[in-house]
Amino acid sequence: MLSVHKTPAVYLGRCVLPVLALLMIMVEPAAPAQTSDAVFYVATYVDVQLSSTKQSIALMAQYHEASRSTEKGNSGMDVIQEIGRPNRFVIMEVWKDQSSFEAHEQAEDTARFRARLKAIHNSPYDQRVHHGLAIDPRPPAAGPDIVFVLTHVDVPPQAKDEAEVLLKRLAEESRKDEGNVRYDVFQQNAPRTNHFTVFAAWKDQKAFDSHEVKPHTRQFREALGPMLGAPYDERLYMRNPAKAVFKYGN
Numbered sequence: 001m002l003s004v005h006k007t008p009a010v011y012l013g014r015c016v017l018p019v020l021a022l023l024m025i026m027v028e029p030a031a032p033a034q035t036s037d038a039v040f041y042v043a044t045y046v047d048v049q050l051s052s053t054k055q056s057i058a059l060m061a062q063y064h065e066a067s068r069s070t071e072k073g074n075s076g077m078d079v080i081q082e083i084g085r086p087n088r089f090v091i092m093e094v095w096k097d098q099s100s101f102e103a104h105e106q107a108e109d110t111a112r113f114r115a116r117l118k119a120i121h122n123s124p125y126d127q128r129v130h131h132g133l134a135i136d137p138r139p140p141a142a143g144p145d146i147v148f149v150l151t152h153v154d155v156p157p158q159a160k161d162e163a164e165v166l167l168k169r170l171a172e173e174s175r176k177d178e179g180n181v182r183y184d185v186f187q188q189n190a191p192r193t194n195h196f197t198v199f200a201a202w203k204d205q206k207a208f209d210s211h212e213v214k215p216h217t218r219q220f221r222e223a224l225g226p227m228l229g230a231p232y233d234e235r236l237y238m239r240n241p242a243k244a245v246f247k248y249g250n
Helices: 013-024 051-069 098-106 107-120 157-174 205-212 216-227
Strands: 039-049 074-083 088-095 121-134 147-156 180-188 197-203 233-238
Touching: 039 051, 039 098, 039 180, 039 197, 051 074, 051 088, 051 107, 074 107, 088 098, 098 107, 098 180, 107 121, 107 180, 121 205, 157 180, 157 216, 180 216
Parallel strands: none
Antiparallel strands: 039 088, 039 121, 074 088, 074 233, 121 180, 147 197, 147 233, 180 197
16 A cells, blocks of 8 residues: 655744754765765654654754764764654664674764653654665755655565565656656665665655656556555655755765
8 A cells, every 4th residue: 555644844833943053063064975885874763752852953963963073984964854743853874884883883972862862752763774775876965945755665575676676767767857856765684675765855845746746656656556565654854954964875
């Protein structure tokens, strides 16, 4: 079953505006993109109490600073905020290899961040560790109206190979769509290789809406639908201020 999660932007209002200054300190240029198949792409979903939104952004800013300034294996980090649900975020990270990622997991700053986050979360953080399946060679996305779209794709293990083919084709065709800024597909590491994360960036909402009705988008969903093991979970995010900080390996 296809179930697209798209929430209205009107809910943002006052909840987002007070925290933009805090988001500002999370933006800094990342290191050059990695070129090894060993690169780890990590997506961590964060859901906090609405009243703790500002506090959570401050925590993520500290986490970003510690990871970027003290851990040499980090190639990029970004925090994006869900449109319509400002208390939900995704932290996107790139680690040059498994050893640097594992060192980060054991770091005191990581443990401190997670302990403080636990006190204000609605649900435990959800971390997905991937390798690249279809990485866009273009530079990171930047622009005042950029819309980020994260889609989780879950198929039965026996359908993994077919899903890989469909996702690679979708990425290749979607990069040609007007208004697409990036289009990447990550595949979770073993043993969860039948789970994928699609991370796309569009110059604005109009470009994303246009992509949704393209023939190749519809064909992909029609082909994927019968093999899905869970709802097709698509969520929209923004980043403020609009500056590229997340650089990908390929």
